[in-house]
Amino acid sequence: MGRKILALVAGLVVGFSVIVVVQAAGQALWPLPTGLDPRDRVAIVAALHAMPPAFLLWTALSWMCGALAGTYLASRVVRDSSVAWPAFAVEAALLTMGVLNVAVLEYPPWFWLLGLSAFPLGAFAGMRWARGTGAVD
Numbered sequence: 001m002g003r004k005i006l007a008l009v010a011g012l013v014v015g016f017s018v019i020v021v022v023q024a025a026g027q028a029l030w031p032l033p034t035g036l037d038p039r040d041r042v043a044i045v046a047a048l049h050a051m052p053p054a055f056l057l058w059t060a061l062s063w064m065c066g067a068l069a070g071t072y073l074a075s076r077v078v079r080d081s082s083v084a085w086p087a088f089a090v091e092a093a094l095l096t097m098g099v100l101n102v103a104v105l106e107y108p109p110w111f112w113l114l115g116l117s118a119f120p121l122g123a124f125a126g127m128r129w130a131r132g133t134g135a136v137d
Contacts, residue, residue: 004086007077011090015070019094022062030055040094045106056111060118066120068129075130084127092121 032047046053071087078086098116101107107115 004078004083005042007074007086007113009087010077011070011074011086011087012093014073015066015094016097017066018069019062019066024057026055026062029058030116041104048107050107055073056107056115060111060115063094063098063115064118064122064125067091067119068126070094071123071126072130073126075127081131087127087130094123095119 006051008019030051036043036047038044067090070090074090075081078084084109093118100117102115
């Protein structure tokens with residue numbers, strides 16, 4: 001049971017970390033307005049709506065990369081293909097974060113489908129990749 005909990009925690013840490021790093025790169029490409037107060041939700045929503053669609057595509061990419069990395073690592077740490085719940089739990093936690101993010105920040109309707117589909121796509125790829133490396137029996 002210890003390896004499964006370790007897989008879950010490691011997958012969550014790596015998944016969230018990858019999302020943060022990829023989004024930081026996106027901030028370098030499409031910086032938010034200077035002086036934006038991170039506690040002012042209305043200003044953040046207005047800034048998001050002013051961003052080009054490529055910024056939102058980058059956000060979806062960051063979510064997919066995070067789900068891929070987190071579920072891959074969770075699957076690798078478990079080392080047993082019959083035990084998939086740590087990887088699914090990582091994906092569920094990341095997806096929940098995405099749903100809350102999209103709902104609170106009022107992303108455009110097209111992004112709900114695109115952005116939130118990035119999580120299961122990334123998770124599927126991560127679990128398949130772990131299985132393909134021979135790390136998971």
